Amino acid sequence: MLPATGYAMRDENRPYADDPAWTAVEIDFKRADHPLRTEPFLQGLAFDYVSVHTLDLSICSPEPPDPQYLDALVEVAHENGAQAITDHLGFTHGVKGGAGVGHVMAPPFTEAALDSTCRNIDVIQRHFGNFKFYVENLAHFFAWQGEIDEITFMKRVLERTGCGLLLDVTNSYANQQNFGDDAGDFIRAVMPAASRVQMHLAGGYFDERWGRYIDSHSESIPPEVWTLYQEALAIGAGKVDAVFIERDWKFPREEGWRNEVHRAQHLAAVVAQRAQTAEFAR
Amino acid sequence: MKTYEQCLADWSDELAAARTHHVLSDLTVDCSVRDVERFLENAVGERRRMLSEEMDLVGLAFDDMERLIDEYVALTPRKTFELHEREPQRFLRWLRRLPLTPQQADYVTYQESEYACYELARTNRTAHLAFQRMRNQCVTEDFEPLDHADCLLYLNPVCVWSQLEVAATVDSSAASGDVAFIAIDSRIEMLWLSDEQRDFVARLNVHAPTDWTAAANVDARLSLHAVNALVRQLVAGGLLAGSAVEQTSTPNFGIDLKQINQPHA
Numbered sequence: 001m002l003p004a005t006g007y008a009m010r011d012e013n014r015p016y017a018d019d020p021a022w023t024a025v026e027i028d029f030k031r032a033d034h035p036l037r038t039e040p041f042l043q044g045l046a047f048d049y050v051s052v053h054t055l056d057l058s059i060c061s062p063e064p065p066d067p068q069y070l071d072a073l074v075e076v077a078h079e080n081g082a083q084a085i086t087d088h089l090g091f092t093h094g095v096k097g098g099a100g101v102g103h104v105m106a107p108p109f110t111e112a113a114l115d116s117t118c119r120n121i122d123v124i125q126r127h128f129g130n131f132k133f134y135v136e137n138l139a140h141f142f143a144w145q146g147e148i149d150e151i152t153f154m155k156r157v158l159e160r161t162g163c164g165l166l167l168d169v170t171n172s173y174a175n176q177q178n179f180g181d182d183a184g185d186f187i188r189a190v191m192p193a194a195s196r197v198q199m200h201l202a203g204g205y206f207d208e209r210w211g212r213y214i215d216s217h218s219e220s221i222p223p224e225v226w227t228l229y230q231e232a233l234a235i236g237a238g239k240v241d242a243v244f245i246e247r248d249w250k251f252p253r254e255e256g257w258r259n260e261v262h263r264a265q266h267l268a269a270v271v272a273q274r275a276q277t278a279e280f281a282r
Numbered sequence: 283m284k285t286y287e288q289c290l291a292d293w294s295d296e297l298a299a300a301r302t303h304h305v306l307s308d309l310t311v312d313c314s315v316r317d318v319e320r321f322l323e324n325a326v327g328e329r330r331r332m333l334s335e336e337m338d339l340v341g342l343a344f345d346d347m348e349r350l351i352d353e354y355v356a357l358t359p360r361k362t363f364e365l366h367e368r369e370p371q372r373f374l375r376w377l378r379r380l381p382l383t384p385q386q387a388d389y390v391t392y393q394e395s396e397y398a399c400y401e402l403a404r405t406n407r408t409a410h411l412a413f414q415r416m417r418n419q420c421v422t423e424d425f426e427p428l429d430h431a432d433c434l435l436y437l438n439p440v441c442v443w444s445q446l447e448v449a450a451t452v453d454s455s456a457a458s459g460d461v462a463f464i465a466i467d468s469r470i471e472m473l474w475l476s477d478e479q480r481d482f483v484a485r486l487n488v489h490a491p492t493d494w495t496a497a498a499n500v501d502a503r504l505s506l507h508a509v510n511a512l513v514r515q516l517v518a519g520g521l522l523a524g525s526a527v528e529q530t531s532t533p534n535f536g537i538d539l540k541q542i543n544q545p546h547a
Contacts, residue, residue, distance in 0.1 A: 116286065
């Protein structure tokens with residue numbers, strides 16, 4: 001079965017939600033959770049697959065997330081007919097109600113972090129019930145000293161909790177550009193451990209000032225990311241539920257919006273066709 | 283050897299205060315102070331941008347809002363995300379500690395009241411939705427209280443009473459400066475009430491939800507037609523809605539209404 005394809009919904013791409021290639025949508029929780037809302041964020045738009053994305057569960061923190069926050073996520077998921085809820089494999093704070101780091105970041109890859117993360121994901125999955133929960137790999141600003149590598153950490157989280165993987169292909173690509181991590185190795189190692197998969201695709205730029213690739217969601221998806229995407233689709237055949245393109249700055253014109261989602265859908269079909277042909281040849 | 287909990291708490295404290303040096307010894311060898319600086323520039327920039335966007339209205343009353351935001355960000359370590367108290371609310375509290383002109387104070391009050399309405403709507407979500415449905419029906423049907431003797435009258439559960447200093451002098455009918463901030467659909471509107479309207483709402487509030495007959499008797503000084511006129515005005519303003527008894531079986535709706543702020547005496 002082909003994955004559903006679409007965008008993280010923004011005001012700028014909402015007019016093109018009727019595109020036949022746009023069959024899945026990712027809802028940003030903060031945009032959808034306006035306290036005064038009297039109708040769902042999607043306002044009657046229909047998609048094959050709906051996912052709610054958030055940033056603040058801080059699933060690697062020592063304490064589990066606030067139940068009221070989990071309730072609010074479930075409410076937004078319910079009212080928009082979502083199948084899934086997603087957040088990052090990272091932390092935003094150490095102590096509930098204490099200082100916040102300001103941007104979700106990966107934890108030190110240690111046994112203690114693994115235990116806290118898995119316990120929190122168990123709490124989250126129990127709370128979410130039928131809404132499948134996926135964790136997303138991060139693009140790192142920097143990394144903490146740890147005991148195991150990121151791949152091992154991610155695999156063990158997926159295997160111990162049974163949660164889904166939101167593979168951000170561009171985040172893997174950014175880590176490869178900035179820290180020499182092999183994005184292909186990451187994808188080949190982690191994908192098989194995931195029960196279900198979603199993907200993020202986006203484009204950034206190389207910032208000369210910092211000497212780093214910035215995952216800014218402001219550019220077209222680079223060719224290297226499209227290549228990694230096809231590899232991930234081939235490895236994850238049959239369990240990739242949806243692919244979402246993220247764009248937050250420097251918005252394209254109409255054809256730009258339509259072209260990228262068509263390409264994502266087309267490549268998924270090509271990869272599936274290749275797999276079928278290979279199967280037939282055997 | 284620090285525990286995982288202690289590590290995360292210490293790193294959060296350092297980064298929230300935009301300090302770099304105390305985290306450097308815990309980084310992997312391929313990371314540098316430049317990477318932490320990039321992180322902080324990104325995080326602080328996001329924080330400033332968000333506050334600046336949220337304060338676009340309040341900023342109209344200040345010549346130096348950007349400088350004030352910079353000062354706040356520099357002096358106040360970032361706190362973790364909480365559903366019920368966001369950073370803009372904390373910023374307004376910080377702003378309150380500064381010497382404000384009456385006009386600036388009014389802008390801050392306006393924004394605080396809007397956030398208080400959001401909080402009421404979040405905690406009374408079922409009541410908010412039920413009230414807005416009833417209100418829309420009243421508007422559509424051009425609600426006439428005297429034609430609905432068996433209906434119940436409900437007060438808007440998302441209602442925050444405030445006092446504005448400068449704005450109070452603009453409208454002579456609102457001598458005390460009382461103003462109600464209420465939810466109308468998915469937006470907030472201000473409603474200035476006359477003394478008569480305010481007294482009537484205060485009395486209704488004690489009994490709400492109440493039926494029309496009881497409403498007509500909340501103030502013996504008022505004639506039936508005067509009460510009818512008051513109800514019509516308040517329905518038009520969005521502070522009151524009427525509904526037949528069988529349409530108002532929303533769980534906890536009546537209980538939630540008791541939690542709304544009282545108009546100032």
